[in-house]
Amino acid sequence: MQVNSIDFAIFLPIVFAIYWLLRENLKLQNLLILAASYVFYGWWDWKFLALIFISSLLDYSIALELDRGGTTRQRKILLWSSVVVNLGFLASFKYYGFFVDNFVSAFSFFGSEIKPNTLNIILPIGISFYTFQTLSYTIDVYRRKIDSTKDIVAFFAFVSFFPQLVAGPIERAQNLLPQFYVKRKFDYSKAADGMRQILWGLFKKIVIADNCAKYANLIFDNSADHSGSTLVLGALFFTFQIYGDFSGYSDIAIGTARLLGIDLKKNFAFPYFSRNIAEFWRRWHISLTSWFKNYVYFPLGGSRGKTSVVIRNIFILFLVSGFWHGANYTYLFWGALNAIYFLPLLLFKTNRNNLGVVALGKTLPSVKEVLGITLTFTLTVFAWIFFRATSLDHAFGIIADIFSPSLFTIPTIDGTGNAQTIIIVVAIFMLIEWLGREGEYAIEHWGTKYKTPVRYLLYYAITIALIWFKADEQPFIYFQF
Amino acid sequence: MKLFLKKLILFSLGLIGLLFSVQIIWFNTYSTPPPTVSKNLCFNTKAMFLKHHQLQSDVEILAIGSSMSLINLNSNSIKKHFKTDRFINTAAWGIGMLETYQLIEIYQKKYQPKTIIIASNIADFRKPSTNINYTAFEQYLTEGLSPFNHLRANNFAQAIAEAQHYDWYKDDSTHYTSLNFDASGGVNYHKEGFNIDSARWNGSGFKSDFMVGIQYVYLDSISRYCKEHSIKLIFAQTPIRNGLMLKLNQDEKQILNNHIDKVKSIVTAYKLAFINSNNRTWPDSLFVDISHLNKEGSLLFTDYLAQQLNVDHFKQLKFK
Known part of the structure; x- marks a missing residue:
């Protein structure tokens, strides 16, 4: 069930109504969340429910065992059982084909032909997200950062919580699980804020991402037919598509959770206004970045130790992050490229600069900030070419075509009139994002800044934009990860 | 709360x-728009035309395919040569072999045509792009669709x-995107007042990656389907204006000839009729661009088909 579909528009009000009719009966509310989450997930393919059920049951049981004590060796065996099974599921479903292809290529390189037993494996939607969520719980119990839970309904609801199940934010047990233990009272301002964030998320997805996708797909899928300047335009369309798509989903997820009285972590913080790459990574897919930092980067030693070790750790961090996105060399290259961007900042110890909001309390940024934002944005757009391309050859072909004399021609794409409108809409969108950059999301302050009539006019304007600019419904990009 | x-x-x-x-x-501002059963306004308009046409079953001859069938086949000429009024032209812009195959099944159920004509050129073998919602189209033809269909789909x-x-464009025959269908569903471009676009007139040559293999597979499926359902298929390769033919380089000519040979071999393998109109020259005065004919051109082309086919002989052929 897509969160921007009619199905979800019917599903959510039903869940919302029953949920609050249960009059703050915690157990029943948790049970409802669990049932709704399984219906939501089973809507795609009910067969995958077994997978999420096994993952949840395994980590629930292992965490209880971990809390019962035992020797360090026994606890390590328990932890590794969880890691192996969870990552085993992920590897089987997501990376099997990739490894088989590479195995075959390696053999054919040495002159031996092998016929692999290829399986037509369908990737269960959102597997990378809930696997990481349930895994972090077991690791945290192992590290004694949190206690295991005996409340099986609360735990299962935590793993499968439908607003963020298929595309994050990847929640940590420390933040989300305790919220299933306490009574939730209906809070008007929280619910209104949730609705506002859902509306903004829908705008990002339907108006920005789906419309940019039309042109990004057109240009990337026929890249050989386009000039350098058109390819740059295609890369820009994809840059806004992926931001609108993914941060839009996060907004809808966070807003939906708020309607149910639950707070999820912020996942995006206006990343395209970052002044360097380190800041970008503190603001883009925050929940995944912090997951990798805590469970991969820090255990490797982080930024402590010899320079060579630090460089190795940074490369591992970004390569793993790239590989998490998909079994393709393009994602690995994208990860490596970001590591290369990041390294100078770490080595010159400037990666912790720019921790606050850009141009805080001001309308316009300084010249230095503009230069920083422009450079970071350019580097990011360049890296997205690898993320979007179908292969490394495709990506390098696009880059070669970009850096050709045709870069200095006027971009041409089919239906240019409409593309111009979309460019204007994206510009307005970025302006709204800039003006709202101090909030949790761009239009958060509308709730307090404007009087009711103005506020309603703005909400109607967004709703009409949703209808006016509705393009072909595109599946959320991050569902495939 | x-x-x-x-x-x-x-x-x-x-x-x-x-x-x-x-x-x-x-x-209150616009006419009732056609239903949105595809991303192709011409096809949507054709759906509305078919829905309200007097012929709803037992069609003798059915034309299907792209603008080649829509514009280059002259309805009156077909009716005259085949001596029947039970002719309907279901063609619309941009319909390639893939879409044609899917649509033939729908039309076979509805019209049970005895003969199907596909007028086609190399452009019909490009990457498919029409995105027809076949279920909605069939539902529209048989039952109808919600009045809010166009809002839900667009x-x-x-x-x-x-x-x-x-x-x-529903009454304008002097524009490339004319939707001014004649009584059988064809479009006749008026020569007078037609504003020829120089880019379309000059067109471009044929590139080796112009066609996609899957379209040939679908042509094979169309031929097999017609054979299995005892439908007489006439596949006509449409003309290209002489001015452009003379300008084609060796590679482009080779690509065109290879395409024609390939299409011919597919259709004739099922012992169905294949006519290549490029065996003779077609003066530029009959065209509005490289391959779309004006009314005079469509009359000559359809007459040429009938002559090549020997209609009387063709009608007596039994395919079973």
Whole structure:
């Protein structure tokens, strides 16, 4: 069930109504969340429910065992059982084909032909997200950062919580699980804020991402037919598509959770206004970045130790992050490229600069900030070419075509009139994002800044934009990860 | 909770009122637009034409395919040569072999045609792009669709653009995107007043990656389907204006000839009729661009088909 579909528009009000009719009966509310989450997930393919059920049951049981004590060796065996099974599921479903292809290529390189037993494996939607969520719980119990839970309904609801199940934010047990233990009272301002964030998320997805996708797909899928300047335009369309798509989903997820009285972590913080790459990574897919930092980067030693070790750790961090996105060399290259961007900042110890909001309390940024934002944005757009391309050859072909004399021609794409409108809409969108950059999301302050009539006019304007600019419904990009 | 629900209901009521007003203004401004059963306005308009056409079953001859069938086949000439009024032209712009194959099954159920004519050129073998919703199309032909179909399938901007375009071109035969169908569903381009676009007139040559293999597979499926259902298929390779033919380089000629040979071998393998009109020259005065004929051209082309086919002989052929 897509969160921007009619199905979800019917599903959510039903869940919302029953949920609050249960009059703050915690157990029943948790049970409802669990049932709704399984219906939501089973809507795609009910067969995958077994997978999420096994993952949840395994980590629930292992965490209880971990809390019962035992020797360090026994606890390590328990932890590794969880890691192996969870990552085993992920590897089987997501990376099997990739490894088989590479195995075959390696053999054919040495002159031996092998016929692999290829399986037509369908990737269960959102597997990378809930696997990481349930895994972090077991690791945290192992590290004694949190206690295991005996409340099986609360735990299962935590793993499968439908607003963020298929595309994050990847929640940590420390933040989300305790919220299933306490009574939730209906809070008007929280619910209104949730609705506002859902509306903004829908705008990002339907108006920005789906419309940019039309042109990004057109240009990337026929890249050989386009000039350098058109390819740059295609890369820009994809840059806004992926931001609108993914941060839009996060907004809808966070807003939906708020309607149910639950707070999820912020996942995006206006990343395209970052002044360097380190800041970008503190603001883009925050929940995944912090997951990798805590469970991969820090255990490797982080930024402590010899320079060579630090460089190795940074490369591992970004390569793993790239590989998490998909079994393709393009994602690995994208990860490596970001590591290369990041390294100078770490080595010159400037990666912790720019921790606050850009141009805080001001309308316009300084010249230095503009230069920083422009450079970071350019580097990011360049890296997205690898993320979007179908292969490394495709990506390098696009880059070669970009850096050709045709870069200095006027971009041409089919239906240019409409593309111009979309460019204007994206510009307005970025302006709204800039003006709202101090909030949790761009239009958060509308709730307090404007009087009711103005506020309603703005909400109607967004709703009409949703209808006016509705393009072909595109599946959320991050569902495939 | 009460306050939240109250505000939500108020907001929703306001929105419904707003949308309702827009609908009223729209229906008072534009003609009833065709249903959105594809991303192709011509096909959508053709769907509306077929829905309201007097012929609803037992068709003798059915033309199908792209603008080649829509524009280059002359309805009156077909009726005259085949001595029947039970002819319908279902063609629309941009319909390649893939779409044709899917549509033939729908038309076979509805019309049970005895003969199918496909007029085609190399452009019909490009990457498919029409995105027809076959279920909605069939449902529309048989039962009808919700009046809000065009809003559900499109955004407002697209829906209004389509409605405007429909209003502009439903009676205009001097424009490339004319939707002015004759009684059988064909379009005749008027020579007088036709504003020829120089880019379309000059066109471009044929590139080796122009065609996609899957379209040939679908042509094979079409031929097999016709054979299995005892439908006489006539596949006609449409003319290219002489001015362009003379300008084609060796590679481009080779690509065109290879295409024609390939198509011929597929169709004739099932012992179905294949006619290549490029065996003779077609003067530029019969065209509005590289391959679309004006009314005079379509008459000559359809007569040429009948002559090549020897209609009387063809009608007596039994394919079973």
